[in-house]
Amino acid sequence: MAGLLLYCRGGFESECAAEIQGHAARLGVAGFVKAKADTGFVVLETYEAEAAARLHDVLPFAELIFVRQWFVITAWLSGLPVTDRVTALVAGAGVLPEAPRAIFLETPDTNEGKELSGLCRALRKPLDSAYRINAEVIPSAGIRLHICFLSGTSAYVGYAAVRNSAAWPMGIPRLKSPHGAPSRSTLKLDEALLEFLGPAEREAFLRPGMRAVDLGAAPGGWTWQLVRRHIRVIAVDNAAMDDRLLESGLVEHVRADGFRYRPKEAVDWMVCDIVEQPIRVAELAAAWVTEGWCRHTVFNLKLPMKKRYQEVQRCLAQVREKLDDAGLRYHLTCKQLFHDREEVTVYLRREG
Ligand SMILES: C[S@@+](CC[C@H](N)C(=O)[O-])C[C@H]1O[C@@H](n2cnc3c(N)ncnc32)[C@H](O)[C@@H]1O
Numbered sequence: 001m002a003g004l005l006l007y008c009r010g011g012f013e014s015e016c017a018a019e020i021q022g023h024a025a026r027l028g029v030a031g032f033v034k035a036k037a038d039t040g041f042v043v044l045e046t047y048e049a050e051a052a053a054r055l056h057d058v059l060p061f062a063e064l065i066f067v068r069q070w071f072v073i074t075a076w077l078s079g080l081p082v083t084d085r086v087t088a089l090v091a092g093a094g095v096l097p098e099a100p101r102a103i104f105l106e107t108p109d110t111n112e113g114k115e116l117s118g119l120c121r122a123l124r125k126p127l128d129s130a131y132r133i134n135a136e137v138i139p140s141a142g143i144r145l146h147i148c149f150l151s152g153t154s155a156y157v158g159y160a161a162v163r164n165s166a167a168w169p170m171g172i173p174r175l176k177s178p179h180g181a182p183s184r185s186t187l188k189l190d191e192a193l194l195e196f197l198g199p200a201e202r203e204a205f206l207r208p209g210m211r212a213v214d215l216g217a218a219p220g221g222w223t224w225q226l227v228r229r230h231i232r233v234i235a236v237d238n239a240a241m242d243d244r245l246l247e248s249g250l251v252e253h254v255r256a257d258g259f260r261y262r263p264k265e266a267v268d269w270m271v272c273d274i275v276e277q278p279i280r281v282a283e284l285a286a287a288w289v290t291e292g293w294c295r296h297t298v299f300n301l302k303l304p305m306k307k308r309y310q311e312v313q314r315c316l317a318q319v320r321e322k323l324d325d326a327g328l329r330y331h332l333t334c335k336q337l338f339h340d341r342e343e344v345t346v347y348l349r350r351e352g
Contacts, residue, residue, distance in 0.1 A: 002049035002075050003031060004056060005148055005156050007170050008067040009336055010040040010110055015309040016066040017042045023064075029055045040108030041148070043156075053074050053097070061164045064335050065312060065344060068171025069106070071146035071160040078154040086126045090148060093157045100159060101139035103127050104169040106148045111339075116149045123147075129255070172338045178224070182242035186221030187340045189271060192298050193225070196333055196347035205296060205349075206231065210266040213294065215258035215284075216274030220245040226269070227251060236261045259284055263293050270294035275302050282315035282346070286322040289330065296350075301334075302343045312344055319348060328352075 008016035017035040024031055024044060031046035037110070046052040046248040056072045074094030078343035081088055102226030105120035105127070107113030122303065128135050129146065139162050148156040168174070173194055177186050197205060214223045220242040221249060226233045227250045234252045235241050241253045258274050270288045272281060278301035285299045301315055323330045336344045 001045065001073060002047070003043055003045040003052050003073045004044045004160060005071055005073050005146075006044065006064075006067045007040060007106070007148075008042060008066050008239045009068070009340070011106075011340075012308070012336065013037055013039060013042050014064050018309045019064060019066050020044050023059050024055060027055060027058060038110070040110045040113060049074075049095075056161065056164065062333055066309070067340065068109075068336070069104075069160075069166040069169070071148075071158040071165065073156050073158040075157040076154075080153045080155065082152060086123060086130055089123075089127065089155070089157065090130050093145070096143065096145065096159050098143055099327050100131055100133065100145035101137075101142040101162065102135075103131060103133060104144055104146050106146060106170045107288050108148070108150070109170055109172065113149075113323075117151065119149060119152055124277060124318045139159065165292060165310075172348045175339075178228070180244065181221055181224045182245060183221035184220040185273065185339075186224050188273070188300065188337060189222040189225040189298060191339050192335075192345045192347060195335055195337060195345075196298070205268075210269065212271065213261070213263055215261065215270065215272040217241060220251075222271050222273055223251055226271070231269070234263065234267075250285035266292055267294050268296060269299045270299075272297070272299040278302060278304075278311055278315050279318065282319050283322075285346070285348060286319040288320055289348055290326045290328065292350075297348050298345060298350075300340070300343050300345050305342075308342075312352065316346070319346075323348075323350075324328075 006016055006020055013035040017033040021033050029051045031044050033044050035042040052072050075092050077092045107116045142162055143159040144162055145156050146160055175190055206229045210231045212226045212231050213234045215236050217223050218237040218239035218241050223233045223235045223245055227248050232250050234254055236254045236256050236258050238255050245251050281299055285297045288294045288297055331349045334344055334346045
């Protein structure tokens with residue numbers, strides 16, 4: 001079979017399907033989507049293998065919002081012998097465009113998928129040695145072999161370009177809940193900075209001494225991520241901030257409405273995690289960048305129950321329109337991160 005396998009958050013299969021279908025149609029790739037609710041993945045089947053490979057080649061992974069990870073399918077294998085899965089996987093892997101430089105053993109992010117994680121661990125070394133892969137070397141180019149187990153005896157096999165896919169199996173970075181952070185949502189901003197910025201950008205854009213505003217900051221999980229990087233933060237929220245954060249000397253707590261608050265001087269970053277209508281948050285963030293109140297912003301859009309894909313599109317279109325009207329150059333990217341629930345995270349940077 002030929003196509004693409006796309007991992008998403010369980011419950012967001014129809015958004016993921018709508019998204020890939022839209023791109024396939026736009027790029028003239030014929031195919032159909034198979035999506036089942038709460039399975040954590042979607043398959044775009046294409047009539048020709050070449051079409052799936054082309055779509056993976058020309059569509060930037062960073063532009064996909066509801067897709068955590070993806071790969072070109074080269075084989076669907078069922079009835080894998082439990083006594084020797086490795087030989088069957090290697091023999092049945094289909095045609096890869098080149099020798100893989102790494103292997104990701106994956107499952108959908110569901111409870112059933114988690115039960116297969118032991119199997120993935122057990123097959124890791126034998127598969128690495130079958131493909132002569134040195135797991136110590138993390139490739140920056142070439143292709144990676146992906147095996148997605150749906151059960152102990154069935155799997156999709158395929159490949160992804162290292163340069164155009166997530167750097168983590170299933171698109172899930174392993175972030176430890178940091179000791180001392182006041183809330184678990186701290187991991188959302190940590191993941192966002194990892195997802196949206198490359199190593200050199202993180203170094204250039206998150207320097208000690210920079211200044212930030214955190215709108216809807218309490219109790220301080222996002223502020224904590226900035227303070228950890230020695231960035232000074234104005235935390236705007238009517239609710240209480242974590243005492244230890246305030247004692248850091250890097251945080252000023254302002255009790256105010258985040259939609260009305262304006263900085264006295266421009267800052268480097270504005271981050272916003274206010275639970276509000278997404279279009280209002282998008283409008284606010286676009287205003288901060290357009291007015292020059294900040295250069296970078298990370299904001300979270302809490303999605304409604306229905307028409308979630310359309311709502312994200314509407315918000316991003318509004319941001320683009322505002323910046324285009326102002327004649328600004330910018331970088332805009334949006335993803336449903338692993339730590340996002342019924343929400344997506346957006347990064348916007350003013351260029352020049
Ligand atoms: C999801 S919580 C933020 C969690 C925070 N990012 C963290 O990591 O700890 C949303 C916060 O937004 C605040 N909030 C809601 N509406 C607001 C507004 N109009 N202005 C400022 N803060 C607001 C709430 O008081 C709440 O503390």
